[in-house]
Amino acid sequence: MEEQVAFRRSVWASSLITLIGLALFIGISALIPRPGNSTGILLLGVFVALVPALIWLGFFYQQDRSEPEPKRLVARIFIFGALAAAVVVPLTDQIASQTISQFSNLIVRLVLTVFTISLIQEVFKVAMVRYVVLGTDQFDRHPDGIVYGLAAGLGFATVLTIAFVLRVNGVVPLAGAIRAVDNALVHGVLGAVSGYYIGRVKIDGKKLSWMAQGLAIVTVVNGIYQVASDELSRSLVFNPWYSLGAALVLALAVGVTLFYFFRRALRRATGELKTVSIQIHARSKDMPWDIHVRYDWLLIGALVVALVVSAGAGVIARGQTRAYDSADMAVVFRYPARWAVQTGGAASVSLIDLLGEGTFKPSLTVMTEKLRGETTLDFLVAERLTNHEHQNLLYSQTSRRDDLTVDGNPAIQVEYRYATEASGQPVVVNGIETYVLAGTRLYIFRYEAEPGSFERGQVQYSQLLRSVRFQAEQP
């Protein structure tokens, strides 16, 4: 009973103080002028990212007085949460920009987000609690799970915010503060929910289905929040307050629900039994079943699901192609469906990935020309390459293959690199050209992109080459 009362007081007080602290933080950040130089704005952004975690963790930790968790263990789980995010962010960013953005339907995006990005994030957070503290003697009471889960979530949120700051090259103080609070609220609260479920498993001896239920709930809530926040913050008018509002509503709703269930669970568990006996049970080495092994299977299974869904959706996104059929050019080929036909004519067609990365958008160009007189593929290629060298700055050929065929016709493939300008900025462009002699025509299939996105498009480029079918020319 003492535990209950202490816990309730501690939760309410720390939550309230934390919220006031966060509001103060946002208020102060609105007063900080935007640093003039780019290093300043970046450093400030990183600092801002750390503040909410420190505030929240500090107060929560202070208030958990009935049996304070060892500071070192809380710090460790916080750091492991941060490490988990550092591992997860590159992967989830990739999935977000390469796969999910390719689907325009909101429901599809929501389902995909839940089963990929959200699931991966939550699996990693749960895994940190499982591997860092679950087996320790310090994890012996119900509130412990919540504290550790929260700490893991805050560590995770901090790195998420830092990743965001780095991605946009530093933030305006207010925008950074709001984003930091957003992330801390959402991931902190979701971490706490995970921690509650883990605590019930360890202390009340709940089963596998209970573990799965916990993971499912946080994953779905995470997904809904991500998609909603994404929709809300995608605007030609900058207004970070919307997403802050969404995060606050979510955090309060989840927090209150969590508190309600926790209290009920505690009451039921401690109604007849002494707290001491529960603690003995929790510390007992002879548990009725091995929760560790079951957690391992659950986490591995969930991760496999997330990776399989990501890969599958990626294949579907990339596999969506449409046919380009040109009688004038006497060729049919398939190109990525989301690419826009920028120019089309009797001799060339140029496709551009408007939603591709970089200033110089990835482009695919197919050109054809009638052959003049007696000539050879080798000769034509050499002639074109000489022209490239004349026309492009710093043009250099990086590789060449002469042993290819396209639709059964001999082909020469050349990879190259040159410097150009796009939107007034110098960019390096990687390119690949395949020259094919088919019938009475020379065909050139060209793909160009900035180095950062070049490799990804190469897959689509080779798909395009495989789909090429040369047509018999009309007389």
Next chain:
Amino acid sequence: MRKVLLAFAVIALAALACNVPGAAESPALEPVQPQPTAEVIQPPSQSSQPSDRPPDELTVDQIEQISRASVQILAVQQQGGALRPLWSGSGTIISPTGEIVTNCHVACGAPLLEILMTVTPDQPPQESYFAEITYADEQLDLAILQITTDINGNPVSPTNLPYLEIGDSDQLRLGDKIYIFGYPGVGGETITFTTGSVSGFESATVGGVSQRVIIKTDAAIASGNSGGTAVDLYGRLIAIPTAVNPDVREGVTIGGLGILRPVNLLEIVRQHPGAPATSGQASLPPGSDPDPYEPNDSFEEATGPVASGETITAYISWQDDVDFYFFEVSNTQPISASLSGPFGTDYDLFLLDGRQVIASSESTRSEETIEFSPPRTGRYWIAVASYSGASTSDPYTLTISYASGGGAGGQAEGRGITLTGQAVDGNSGVPLAGGTFGLLMPGVTCRQFFNAPELDMSKVVASGQTDKSGFFELVGVPTGVVYSAFFIYQSNYICEDAWLEVPSDAVDSDLGVIEMSFGR
């Protein structure tokens, strides 16, 4: 933006100039005056014809003298004030007055032919003259040029250029040693000399007579050798390197069995006069209608603005004639252009954006159509050029259709207004460079545009790319419309329905700083 383009053109030009050491030191290029007068490359002795024992090797002096008569030919295009190289080949001067032999595929179809003379073998050749085609035979792939102006465009009539005597290619025998000179490109910027022997011949009936049309050699030849110089042991021009046969490649990138055109074919070439002149004022055959649009042979002289749907009737009066037209589009709806030329000719149609060809139609006849969705509003050019054939009596007709003015809102407005703005990331306050800001056609929602399987650019009324400070410009925006607006940045986009109202009395205006935020 214009400044940027200009700056880039300057950089490109500078890069070009770097290929020509010496150009930097003497900004006003001067024609290379051949050092000694009348450097006729004489056979060692005029009487040392077949009866005498042929020499074993070319002398060092001969090689250097042949180098001087061997030139690089650059097909260039006038663009603004700059000359943009299109392709390059080699050639040989065959008379002290500046006649040059080369391949038709080097010279034919080039807007301008720049002649670069060898100064010394260690230096890239120097831009010296411009030449015009006097005779050309496409089937034999041979052309004869005449130097007409110096590099500054002043007419010249040289009398003492280094030149090569023409030998008798029918006298060549299997195994005879031959020497190739030229500017193969792959061998660097300087003149390149390779040797080999005659590996074979091929004959065909040309001009009613069966004669040698191909000499095969094992001497290394690359693409820029086209049109260049192949000499015999006496230092006489005996063939023109024309192609490489890849079937006999020896695992090297460039090389293999070279295909040469024998010089004796030049007699046949001289029966096919090429273009009489390249400037617009060609003397037309009596009785033909003068072309009302000439001169329109360049961007600067282009006829226009051509109204949408207007039919132009004009002539390609000689094969090198290129007719330019321009027109202005105020939105990004598709442009279509169609050409119909005289029977038996092969005219081609090109769409240009001021910098380069962005679409073309090059069928084997003179019936051409281009469909094109312009990425931006503003001025575009159409060029009509001949691949083969010309006529001063049978005209071609050209029609250009494009959505002019409003098109939106059902009003036939003027040209619309210009809107400017600056795109900034609200999170960081950093300008968004290289993004695309655009307005959708009235009635098209963001969902319809972005949820479509393919982004249909014809649904965009106006769009502009942001420069490195995030500034963009939308030209020709029809007024009296409420637009949905979008901004595409990296792989992200934002789109808002009914975002911008442009009242019917709106004038050119600045939307100011648009602070935006992308999703998570």
